[in-house]
Amino acid sequence: GRDSRWQMNIAGLGDDRTLVHLVDRSEGHAAERMRVDFVANASHELRTPLAAILGYVETLDDDAALSDPATRKRFLRVIHDEAWRMHRLIEDLMSLSRIEAEKFRAPETAVDLGEVVREVHAVVRDAADPRSRDVVCDIDESLPPVAGDRAQLSQLLHNLVGNAMKYGRPGTPVTISTGRGPGSMIRLSVEDEGEGIAPEHLPRLTERFYRVDKERSRSVGGTGLGLAIVKHIVERHRGRLDIRSMPGKGTNISVLLPPARLS
Ligand code: ADP
Numbered sequence: 001g002r003d004s005r006w007q008m009n010i011a012g013l014g015d016d017r018t019l020v021h022l023v024d025r026s027e028g029h030a031a032e033r034m035r036v037d038f039v040a041n042a043s044h045e046l047r048t049p050l051a052a053i054l055g056y057v058e059t060l061d062d063d064a065a066l067s068d069p070a071t072r073k074r075f076l077r078v079i080h081d082e083a084w085r086m087h088r089l090i091e092d093l094m095s096l097s098r099i100e101a102e103k104f105r106a107p108e109t110a111v112d113l114g115e116v117v118r119e120v121h122a123v124v125r126d127a128a129d130p131r132s133r134d135v136v137c138d139i140d141e142s143l144p145p146v147a148g149d150r151a152q153l154s155q156l157l158h159n160l161v162g163n164a165m166k167y168g169r170p171g172t173p174v175t176i177s178t179g180r181g182p183g184s185m186i187r188l189s190v191e192d193e194g195e196g197i198a199p200e201h202l203p204r205l206t207e208r209f210y211r212v213d214k215e216r217s218r219s220v221g222g223t224g225l226g227l228a229i230v231k232h233i234v235e236r237h238r239g240r241l242d243i244r245s246m247p248g249k250g251t252n253i254s255v256l257l258p259p260a261r262l263s
Contacts, residue, residue, distance in 0.1 A: 005029075041209045045089055045224070049082035056082075085221070092225040096208070099152065099232040106238060107149035110260035113178050113188055114139040116150065120157045121176065124165075131165040131174075138177040146186050147260040148237055156233045157188065159226040160253050164192035166220040167251070185240070185256040196247040205243060206231035230255075 009021040056075045065071045117139055124132040146153075157176070164174040172193035181187035197205065197212060204210045209224040211217040217224060230253075234241045237257050245251040 038208055042089075042093060045209065046086060049085045049089075052082045053079050053086075085223075088221070089223050089225075092223045092229060095155065095229055096225060096232065099229065099236060102149075103232070103236055105236075106147070107152070107236065108147055108260075109150065110145035111148035111150045111153060112145050113143060113153070113186060113257075114141060116153050116157060117176050117178060117188070120154055120161060123158070124161055129165065131168070131170065134168075134172065135161060135165070135174045135176065138175060140177075140179045143178055143180070143186055145260045146237070146257040148257065149233075152233045152236070153188075156230050156255065157190070159230050160190040160255075163222075163226055163253075164190050164194065164251070166222065168192035168194035172250075181254070181256040184259050186259055187254055187256055189252055189254040191250065191252040193250040196249050196251055197243075197245040198247050199245075202243055202245070206241070 007023040009019075009023065011019045011021070013019055056079050059065055060072065060075050060079075065075065117137055121135060121137050124135055161174060161176060168174055175189075175191045177187075177189050177191070179187045179189075201210075201212050205212075206227045208228040211222065211224050231241060234255055234257075239255055239257040242254040242256065243251070244253075
């Protein structure tokens with residue numbers, strides 16, 4: 001029945017056999033499955049850089065490699081990069097669990113989105129990353145504040161701008177804009193002229209560790225958690241996430257947030 005735990009799918013196989021497929025539809029089961037997958041994925045993601053670090057440290061612990069400055073430098077570089085990769089992953093995992101823990105407490109501070117945009121823009125511009133030169137802002141100064149958690153909104157914007165820079169074509173602009181959305185919602189958008197995302201990937205994009213191209217994500221320093229964090233922040237703000245993309249042309253990700261209640 002409609003509310004039962006088991007869904008039965010029955011199909012004739014064309015001969016005298018019948019296929020009966022039982023699907024467990026209960027919430028609890030799906031949530032448990034996701035939790036198990038998540039722990040397995042997170043462990044795997046942490047194990048890969050750790051294995052590289054251990055491998056290179058062991059190879060370095062050998063006089064031939066140690067006495068050659070070029071080899072030493074190259075190995076230390078890899079160890080450094082892989083350790084940073086673990087660091088980013090652990091930071092993102094901790095962010096996710098903090099945001100999830102706060103899920104049921106709606107943020108009520110009045111936040112000026114324009115200020116968040118200016119602050120994030122200043123941070124990315126100061127960063128050594130040459131791609132950050134192309135980030136431009138288009139802020140609607142007449143917008144009312146949103147009901148939000150300032151630190152989380154700043155993290156959300158950082159993740160979106162980071163992705164736009166990572167997956168944008170070098171030399172093309174990344175635009176951060178604010179404006180009015182449908183109803184009384186306030187819109188925050190990040191747009192890039194990059195490789196875009198094929199439509200079949202869109203529904204799964206905010207899943208933890210889902211990537212369109214794993215190697216590509218890895219080489220640009222992604223953790224696979226950025227959009228999952230964005231999704232959780234949007235949910236906590238009772239907002240909506242709108243991802244539009246044209247493969248080969250670019251991507252526009254908009255977040256719609258409710259305005260702060262005037263009291
Ligand atoms: P990652 O750390 O891999 O960037 P995210 O959760 O931030 O993880 O994003 C998931 C995947 O979505 C990315 O691996 C990438 O394939 C795709 N993606 C995200 N943002 C963009 C974008 N602006 N343009 C193209 N692809 C994107």
